[in-house]
Amino acid sequence: MENIILSIRNVKVVFEDGFTALGGVSLDIGQNEFVTLLGPSGCGKTTLLRCIGGFEKPTSGEILYKGQDIIPLPPYKRNINTVFQRYALFPHLNVAQNVSFGPDLRHEDKKETAKRVGEMLELVGLKGFEKRRISSLSGGQQQRVAIARALINSPDLLLLDEPLGALDLKLRREMQLELKRIQRESGITFIFVTHDQEEALTMSDRVAVMRAGEILQLGTPVDIYNEPESAFVADFIGASNILPSTMVRDKLVHFLGVDFPCVDTGFGENAPVDVVLRPEDVKLKPENDPAEGVPFGTVESLLFKGVHYEMKVRSGNDVLLVHSTHARPVGARVKLTVAPEDIQVMRKSDFSPDVRARKGEGGVQ
Amino acid sequence: MKRKGLMVLPFALWAIIFILVPLGLIAWYGITVEEPVAYTEITLEDGTPAFRLEDGTVQTQEPWQKKAVISFQNFKRMVEPTYLRLLIRSLKIALLTTLICLILGYPVALILTGKDFKHPTLWLMLIILPMWMNFLLRTYSWMSILENSGILNSWITALRNAVPAIDQWFTARGVGNKIIFLYNENAVILGMVYNYLSFMIMPIYTVIEKIDKSLLEAAADLGASPSKSFIRVTLPYSLPGVLEGITMVFVPAVTTFVISQLMGGGKVPLIGDIIQNQFGKSSDWHFGSSLSLLVMVVVLAFMGGLQQIDKDEEPQKEVRIF
Ligand SMILES: Nc1ncnc2c1ncn2[C@@H]1O[C@H](COP(=O)(O)OP(=O)(O)O)[C@@H](O)[C@H]1O
Ligand SMILES: [Mg+2]
Numbered sequence: 001m002e003n004i005i006l007s008i009r010n011v012k013v014v015f016e017d018g019f020t021a022l023g024g025v026s027l028d029i030g031q032n033e034f035v036t037l038l039g040p041s042g043c044g045k046t047t048l049l050r051c052i053g054g055f056e057k058p059t060s061g062e063i064l065y066k067g068q069d070i071i072p073l074p075p076y077k078r079n080i081n082t083v084f085q086r087y088a089l090f091p092h093l094n095v096a097q098n099v100s101f102g103p104d105l106r107h108e109d110k111k112e113t114a115k116r117v118g119e120m121l122e123l124v125g126l127k128g129f130e131k132r133r134i135s136s137l138s139g140g141q142q143q144r145v146a147i148a149r150a151l152i153n154s155p156d157l158l159l160l161d162e163p164l165g166a167l168d169l170k171l172r173r174e175m176q177l178e179l180k181r182i183q184r185e186s187g188i189t190f191i192f193v194t195h196d197q198e199e200a201l202t203m204s205d206r207v208a209v210m211r212a213g214e215i216l217q218l219g220t221p222v223d224i225y226n227e228p229e230s231a232f233v234a235d236f237i238g239a240s241n242i243l244p245s246t247m248v249r250d251k252l253v254h255f256l257g258v259d260f261p262c263v264d265t266g267f268g269e270n271a272p273v274d275v276v277l278r279p280e281d282v283k284l285k286p287e288n289d290p291a292e293g294v295p296f297g298t299v300e301s302l303l304f305k306g307v308h309y310e311m312k313v314r315s316g317n318d319v320l321l322v323h324s325t326h327a328r329p330v331g332a333r334v335k336l337t338v339a340p341e342d343i344q345v346m347r348k349s350d351f352s353p354d355v356r357a358r359k360g361e362g363g364v365q
Numbered sequence: 366m367k368r369k370g371l372m373v374l375p376f377a378l379w380a381i382i383f384i385l386v387p388l389g390l391i392a393w394y395g396i397t398v399e400e401p402v403a404y405t406e407i408t409l410e411d412g413t414p415a416f417r418l419e420d421g422t423v424q425t426q427e428p429w430q431k432k433a434v435i436s437f438q439n440f441k442r443m444v445e446p447t448y449l450r451l452l453i454r455s456l457k458i459a460l461l462t463t464l465i466c467l468i469l470g471y472p473v474a475l476i477l478t479g480k481d482f483k484h485p486t487l488w489l490m491l492i493i494l495p496m497w498m499n500f501l502l503r504t505y506s507w508m509s510i511l512e513n514s515g516i517l518n519s520w521i522t523a524l525r526n527a528v529p530a531i532d533q534w535f536t537a538r539g540v541g542n543k544i545i546f547l548y549n550e551n552a553v554i555l556g557m558v559y560n561y562l563s564f565m566i567m568p569i570y571t572v573i574e575k576i577d578k579s580l581l582e583a584a585a586d587l588g589a590s591p592s593k594s595f596i597r598v599t600l601p602y603s604l605p606g607v608l609e610g611i612t613m614v615f616v617p618a619v620t621t622f623v624i625s626q627l628m629g630g631g632k633v634p635l636i637g638d639i640i641q642n643q644f645g646k647s648s649d650w651h652f653g654s655s656l657s658l659l660v661m662v663v664v665l666a667f668m669g670g671l672q673q674i675d676k677d678e679e680p681q682k683e684v685r686i687f
Contacts, residue, residue: 076585076588076594080586081587084586090584150586150587
């Protein structure tokens with residue numbers, strides 16, 4: 001990466017009660033990049049943002065902002081702004097006074113500030129709300145005031161902690177596009193927190209998938225989606241078919257009772273692994289079709305989903321989710337084909353379905 | 366509905382017996398004076414002199430009866446310079462006490478709520494603890510410290526005897542053997558500040574404590590240094606506590622008579638002393654009640670003024686559209 005604006009190096013946060021919220025996180029963020037921290041609730045996303053903003057002091061590690069270690073700096077000396085998860089708007093001030101809080105602190109020209117406040121409010125879809133009390137706004141409107149209050153300062157780095165969480169779906173979509181546009185046009189670097197995988201994948205340049213205080217995988221949305229490196233990442237971004245498997249040897253993996261050729265190498269021989277199959281990558285044929293394919297099982301359910309059909313195919317205890325434009329009737333026996341490059345092989349982790357089943361755990365909390 | 370009425374009953378009774386009736390009595394006493402009843406001297410059939418009262422009853426003793434007559438002469442009496450001066454002095458001392466309590470109490474409350482301050486409740490206890498001691502005892506102990514032959518003077522004497530330079534310093538300023546601390550306005554103010562300070566600290570502490578810490582973080586995030594975020598966030602939010610503290614100190618301070626009698630030694634009479642006098646030595650309940658009414662009006666006006674400040678700060682309500 002050419003211009004690194006923020007470099008997080010092995011940051012650990014252990015709280016007073018002994019709880020390790022971040023267990024050594026490292027992350028480099030480039031100028032004008034849109035990086036998303038994605039992970040389930042409680043995985044440490046807010047804690048990491050608070051370290052960057054200056055509200056939490058890491059137990060160890062370094063945070064370099066434009067090459068300077070900012071850990072000793074109090075928040076007000078960092079040229080970083082935050083959209084807080086709980087908005088933290090000032091209830092004694094009206095909307096305009098909230099948005100102009102930063103410029104007013106810097107004693108900027110009142111007229112110019114008022115104009116910019118108007119622009120910012122228009123940007124977040126709250127035109128004409130200047131004089132409204134904070135308490136008279138809905139959660140979604142408050143969230144947008146919080147965004148305007150941070151953006152008006154044109155920081156080099158903007159931290160957004162689940163900034164769209166309180167919006168309904170339609171507004172959420174609109175604000176996603178709007179934020180993305182602002183980020184591109186303003187040159188502000190965004191660190192965006194969400195637990196919504198779809199939001200993360202559509203908005204970001206890169207996504208860091210977090211779990212229990214660690215970054216499990218960092219990559220572009222396409223990488224994360226197509227090549228999850230662990231069962232947790234695959235599961236969290238919505239993959240449905242995660243199968244305990246065995247790597248027979250390089251380029252040959254065994255699952256569902258059959259050996260499949262694949263493209264992955266370097267896992268060793270007869271190594272336990274997990275495999276992800278995208279529902280749309282699995283092709284079904286009738287069992288008596290003369291074409292090639294592995295005899296598999298019976299169609300258990302069939303749902304029309306608009307663009308495609310969603311089918312569940314069962315063989316013994318294994319259930320496979322398949323998306324296809326060709327419907328197979330319920331009860332039909334099918335065989336399946338999977339292209340070698342569509343098989344994503346992952347290292348075994350404690351989140352593998354078979355490991356979790358042994359431990360008696362549920363899904364993603 | 367009926368049940369609700371029943372639940373209110375004990376309180377209503379309580380309010381009538383302990384609030385409305387005494388208030389009514391004070392108001393009645395306040396707007397009346399006692400006058401001897403009018404009578405005519407007559408001679409009875411057997412020749413003994415007797416008196417016929419206004420209401421027609423006849424008695425042989427010289428009439429002693431008095432009757433309450435509605436009159437505003439007590440209110441005229443109050444604006445005489447003697448009493449006006451007392452009222453003004455009481456207000457001055459109460460306001461000064463309130464101001465000093467605010468200046469001392471606010472920082473204490475602020476420090477106690479600081480995020481690096483360990484064991485704030487323990488310290489709060491230490492501040493409140495003396496208040497659990499008897500009020501008179503507390504004031505008497507101040508007197509034994511400040512008396513002419515009190516602790517402070519004996520220390521100063523010891524110091525002057527031990528260090529000639531200090532003695533010279535005192536002598537050069539014309540200070541005699543004993544310094545008179547007690548029996549002046551300052552002593553009264555000291556007594557009041559000592560007794561009422563915790564009434565200022567408590568409400569301020571409570572509101573500052575309740576300020577959402579994330580607001581301070583938001584202010585810092587937007588570039589406010591600690592002093593700026595104090596002015597822009599903490600101060601406006603603590604205002605209700607400040608106003609409450611001011612009321613809690615001002616009201617007892619403007620009505621007290623014990624402190625002024627003990628620490629002032631009778632040399633600094635306040636309006637409370639005069640009122641107490643009317644119900645005691647002078648035994649003029651009517652004038653005492655009128656003065657009480659006056660003080661009540663002053664207190665109400667003061668609190669009304671404070672509430673006005675509070676309203677100005679309170680965000681004006683707006684109609685919610687969505
Ligand atoms: N001050 C604190 N003391 C102890 N534990 C904390 C504190 N703040 C957060 N935590 C814990 O740290 C974990 C991570 O919290 P957080 O960063 O808020 O998660 P996220 O934002 O990903 O939901 C949670 O389990 C939370 O309970
Ligand atoms: Mg969070």
